[in-house]
Amino acid sequence: MLLLLTALVAVSLVSLLIGAGSVGPGRAIALLSGAQDSEAHFIVWELRAPRTLIGIVVGMALGVAGALLQAVARNPLAEPGLLGVSAGAAFAVALALVLGASAATLRISVAQLGALMGCVCVLSVARFRGVGNDPIRLVLAGAAFSGLLASLTSLILLYDQRAADEIRFWVIGSLAGRRLDDLLSVLPSMLVASIIVLLIARPLAALALGERVASGLGHHPNLIRWLVVACVALLVGAATAIAGPIAFVGLVVPFVARAFAGPDIRRTLWFCLPIGPLMVLSADIVSRVVVAPSELPLGVLTALCGAPVLIAVVRARRLPML
Amino acid sequence: MKPTPVRSSVLNAASARPNRIPIAPPQGYWRLAWRSRHGDQSVLLERRAVTVNVGLLGAFLLASVLYLSLGSVNVAPMAVLHALFGKADVMANFVVQELRLPRLAAAACTGAAFALAGILMQTLARNRLATPGIIGIDNGATAFAVASIVGIGVSIAPPAMALAGATTAAVLTFGLAAGSGTQGYRFIVAGIGVGAVFGAVTQLLLARVAIDTANAAYPWTVGSLNARPSGALQLLILGLVLGLITALMLARSLTLLRFKDATASGLGINVKRRRLEVLLLSVALTGLAVAVAGPVGMVGLIGPEIARSLSSSRGVPITAAALAGALVMVLADLAGRTLLAPIEIPVGIVTAVVGGPWLLWILMRPQRSFT
Numbered sequence: 290m291l292l293l294l295t296a297l298v299a300v301s302l303v304s305l306l307i308g309a310g311s312v313g314p315g316r317a318i319a320l321l322s323g324a325q326d327s328e329a330h331f332i333v334w335e336l337r338a339p340r341t342l343i344g345i346v347v348g349m350a351l352g353v354a355g356a357l358l359q360a361v362a363r364n365p366l367a368e369p370g371l372l373g374v375s376a377g378a379a380f381a382v383a384l385a386l387v388l389g390a391s392a393a394t395l396r397i398s399v400a401q402l403g404a405l406m407g408c409v410c411v412l413s414v415a416r417f418r419g420v421g422n423d424p425i426r427l428v429l430a431g432a433a434f435s436g437l438l439a440s441l442t443s444l445i446l447l448y449d450q451r452a453a454d455e456i457r458f459w460v461i462g463s464l465a466g467r468r469l470d471d472l473l474s475v476l477p478s479m480l481v482a483s484i485i486v487l488l489i490a491r492p493l494a495a496l497a498l499g500e501r502v503a504s505g506l507g508h509h510p511n512l513i514r515w516l517v518v519a520c521v522a523l524l525v526g527a528a529t530a531i532a533g534p535i536a537f538v539g540l541v542v543p544f545v546a547r548a549f550a551g552p553d554i555r556r557t558l559w560f561c562l563p564i565g566p567l568m569v570l571s572a573d574i575v576s577r578v579v580v581a582p583s584e585l586p587l588g589v590l591t592a593l594c595g596a597p598v599l600i601a602v603v604r605a606r607r608l609p610m611l
Numbered sequence: 612m613k614p615t616p617v618r619s620s621v622l623n624a625a626s627a628r629p630n631r632i633p634i635a636p637p638q639g640y641w642r643l644a645w646r647s648r649h650g651d652q653s654v655l656l657e658r659r660a661v662t663v664n665v666g667l668l669g670a671f672l673l674a675s676v677l678y679l680s681l682g683s684v685n686v687a688p689m690a691v692l693h694a695l696f697g698k699a700d701v702m703a704n705f706v707v708q709e710l711r712l713p714r715l716a717a718a719a720c721t722g723a724a725f726a727l728a729g730i731l732m733q734t735l736a737r738n739r740l741a742t743p744g745i746i747g748i749d750n751g752a753t754a755f756a757v758a759s760i761v762g763i764g765v766s767i768a769p770p771a772m773a774l775a776g777a778t779t780a781a782v783l784t785f786g787l788a789a790g791s792g793t794q795g796y797r798f799i800v801a802g803i804g805v806g807a808v809f810g811a812v813t814q815l816l817l818a819r820v821a822i823d824t825a826n827a828a829y830p831w832t833v834g835s836l837n838a839r840p841s842g843a844l845q846l847l848i849l850g851l852v853l854g855l856i857t858a859l860m861l862a863r864s865l866t867l868l869r870f871k872d873a874t875a876s877g878l879g880i881n882v883k884r885r886r887l888e889v890l891l892l893s894v895a896l897t898g899l900a901v902a903v904a905g906p907v908g909m910v911g912l913i914g915p916e917i918a919r920s921l922s923s924s925r926g927v928p929i930t931a932a933a934l935a936g937a938l939v940m941v942l943a944d945l946a947g948r949t950l951l952a953p954i955e956i957p958v959g960i961v962t963a964v965v966g967g968p969w970l971l972w973i974l975m976r977p978q979r980s981f982t
Contacts, residue, residue, distance in 0.1 A: 366800070414971075414975065426974060428800055428803070429740070429799060429800065429803075429974055430971060430974050430975070432803055433967055433970040433971045433974065434967070434971060436963060436967055436970075437963065437964065437967030437968065437971070439963075440959075440960045440963035440964050440967065441964060443833070443960055444956060444960055444964065447951070447954055447956060447960075448951060448954065536807075537807075584818075585814075585815060585818050586814060586818065588811075588814075589811045589814040589815055589818070590811075592807050592808070592810065592811040593808060593811045593812075593815075595807075596804040596805070596807040596808045596811070597804070597808070599800065599803070599804040599807070600787055600800075600801050600804040600805070603797050603800045603801050603804070604787065604788075604797070604801065
């Protein structure tokens with residue numbers, strides 16, 4: 290854990306130091322140690338610092354949401370991006386923009402509503418005729434669902450040029466050019482979600498032993514499930530509202546966290562907190578450097594490192610049941 | 612059973628030579644019999660297959676006439692028929708012959724190729740979800756075709772690169788899923804993973820280049836008939852004709868490949884070799900079709916589904932699937948051109964919107980066998 294925290298601090302520092310522009314690590318270090326450099330000051334504190342903070346928050350939200358969703362679906366492949374939760378959020382935002390909302394005011398609550406709808410849809414499919422009993426079938430249903438939503442979103446964007454212009458850069462998933470205000474506006478819902486997560490961590494651990502055991506221990510499985518779904522919707526909706534749909538983070542982070550923490554969901558959740566930002570920030574740094582001076586969408590990089598993990602999980606001889 | 616003229620001729624032929632016992636055709640079949648220098652010949656035709664193929668062909672021709680007549684300039688259906696032979700007025704001639712006919716050819720050929728590739732892959736994997744679009748072969752072909760357009764060092768023609776990409780993706784998917792067999796859902800999810808990687812690679816390539824080049828390559832990423840590279844269509848037509856002939860020659864083995872390996876080889880098929888041939892054929896068709904229209908993979912799912920639901924389960928409906936694919940593609944592009952006119956919806960989006968619910972429905976209904 291200490292190691293992970295150290296790594297997180299180091300990555301955040303690197304994120305401040307490295308970028309696509311002309312301010313290299315040398316000048317940034319000089320600035321941090323007290324030199325006067327107005328250009329570097331602007332770039333580091335006005336551009337890179339908010340971006341780093343947003344990366345940390347988004348990473349935490351997506352990682353924790355992934356772990357929660359996997360625990361409640363009892364499925365190591367359940368992931369907000371793969372199951373269509375992010376696609377639901379993106380679709381809701383596009384729809385709201387076409388119906389006349391303006392991007393600045395509405396986005397977060399709408400995205401959270403869309404994420405909630407996506408979540409409920411997929412989980413009800415999962416409970417339908419035992420699709421959820423087969424983890425891989427659930428993923429397939431999710432992939433079909435998010436593919437459908439993604440093409441509906443692009444249909445809407447084709448139809449309405451104004452909306453397309455407003456969210457073209459948002460819909461591919463990126464941390465570039467987000468302001469600190471965006472972050473402040475999602476903080477309340479993030480706080481609410483964190484409190485709920487703290488409250489339901491214990492019942493969730495009991496639920497992992499099976500529905501009957503959980504009821505026997507005095508918990509209400511259905512109530513817990515709905516709370517988890519609400520939490521996931523809040524977290525993923527907020528993260529999507531700031532950074533756009535980013536896939537595979539919610540798959541990789543709990544996967545790694547479980548390797549550190551073992552089967553206990555409470556420990557896994559704590560480990561997700563540093564690992565999520567680690568992944569998002571590293572991917573973000575790479576996305577700035579790799580095609581400098583332009584930038585790569587963050588979602589591309591997370592897909593590049595997430596898809597192999599997906600294949601690895603699928604290839605495992607016995608699929609780990611949660 | 613009603614005696615048909617054909618059958619009575621068989622009877623006559625048999626009565627001339629009393630040592631031959633006439634065999635009635637099995638129920639639901641027509642027997643075509645004729646005499647040649649080598650003696651009596653006969654062919655069994657399944658009635659239902661004939662009806663389905665003729666019906667699909669008729670629907671396809673009808674859709675083609677609609678396709679040629681509707682658009683930003685409407686040409687009356689009769690005028691379309693005249694314009695095909697150059698006998699209508701100049702405007703109609705130009706619109707039909709120069710603008711819409713090549714596009715119709717592209718739509719029909721890509722649809723047929725995708726559907727044919729789809730049904731071959733499904734039969735090969737004994738899994739109705741294993742279409743090239745779902746297991747990532749489309750995305751592989753797209754990534755390579757985009758690479759050839761944005762020119763990363765190599766500048767080979769898009770069709771060749773698309774073929775290379777399709778092959779790479781197929782090798783990856785089948786290699787990665789090697790341990791788990793092709794029948795389960797694991798194979799499919801491994802394919803989705805491979806597809807996601809290639810999709811990301813496409814984005815990566817597009818992000819590296821100037822905006823104009825990226826715009827030129829954009830159609831490949833969603834699937835559109837709007838920007839067909841020159842020469843790709845001719846290659847596709849050639850490939851489609853050869854592919855159809857090969858598939859029809861393989862039809863008998865395909866029927867048997869649906870059974871277990873042990874059964875199939877017991878019935879006299881070299882299973883491994885046939886598999887490889889079918890796989891190569893499917894991958895080649897996918898690559899050529901992607902080079903023309905980009906990844907419109909849903910057609911590879913919808914076409915075979917339609918053909919299978921219409922046909923009996925006796926054989927693999929190869930021609931019906933190709934016809935259904937062409938029909939779906941033509942209708943989808945027609946809808947894309949006219950629904951939101953003057954905006955044109957790329958055909959890939961139309962098929963995804965229609966095919967997505969279909970895919971969900973396949974997943975959610977009670978499990979049956981997968982072929």
